[in-house]
Amino acid sequence: MFKICKAKDGHPTAPGQVKIKKKSQVPGVMITQYVEVLPNGMTTPDFTRKPIALTIQEGKMAFFRAIVTGNPTPTVTWVRNNGEIDDRYKSVFDTISGEHQLQMPNVCADQADTYKCYARNEFGKALVTVTLNVIEIGYKKSKAMKESRTAIRELPEDFKKNLRST
Numbered sequence: 001m002f003k004i005c006k007a008k009d010g011h012p013t014a015p016g017q018v019k020i021k022k023k024s025q026v027p028g029v030m031i032t033q034y035v036e037v038l039p040n041g042m043t044t045p046d047f048t049r050k051p052i053a054l055t056i057q058e059g060k061m062a063f064f065r066a067i068v069t070g071n072p073t074p075t076v077t078w079v080r081n082n083g084e085i086d087d088r089y090k091s092v093f094d095t096i097s098g099e100h101q102l103q104m105p106n107v108c109a110d111q112a113d114t115y116k117c118y119a120r121n122e123f124g125k126a127l128v129t130v131t132l133n134v135i136e137i138g139y140k141k142s143k144a145m146k147e148s149r150t151a152i153r154e155l156p157e158d159f160k161k162n163l164r165s166t
Contacts, residue, residue: 024126026050033124044124045070051102051117055133062104064130066117067097074119074126076100081114109134 020033022044029047038044051064068074076093078085085091088111090103104111112134119126 020124022124026128028128030127031124032127035123038123041071042123043069043071045074045119045121045126047117047119047126047128049099050128051115051130053131053133055135056107057135058109058137059106062107062111062132062134064102064115064117064132066100066119066128068100068119068126070119070121070123070126072121074121077118077120078102079116079118081116083110083113104132107132107134109136 018034018036020036022031022033024031024046026047026049029050031044031046033044046069047066048069049065049067051066054062054064056062064078066076068076076091078089078091085102088104088106088108090105092101092103093099094101100117102115102117112132114129114131117128117130
């Protein structure tokens with residue numbers, strides 16, 4: 001259940017700190033514990049509900065939801081693989097449901113990416129990865145289709161010549 005790893009050269013840990021890989025009850029969640037023995041009542045972060053991959057139409061509201069546990073209460077952060085989480089995104093915590101959400105109103109094709117959700121406290125971190133796929137619609141796609149159709153019809157004489165020669 002536990003695997004003790006030495007810190008990599010590029011990722012040093014504090015003196016006396018270790019990296020123990022733990023298994024979560026939720027598949028796909030990676031937990032790293034920073035201490036060999038947890039104090040009584042303290043726990044590493046974990047996800048009880050992880051965000052799920054989403055395929056959504058351009059212009060719609062997209063959001064990822066996650067519920068985390070841990071003592072002390074973990075801090076939740078969202079990160080994109082290929083880009084920044086800018087002002088188009090909104091990170092929200094719903095106190096009633098205990099849900100952390102990453103909301104993306106009016107989603108665009110350039111927001112399609114792999115996202116990571118981190119839950120961290122002083123005893124460790126939990127990480128889950130999720131994918132957002134955006135289906136492009138509207139002007140861009142119809143314009144490209146129209147251009148491809150008109151490209152064939154630009155020189156009808158050549159088309160007629162090709163038909164006669166066959």
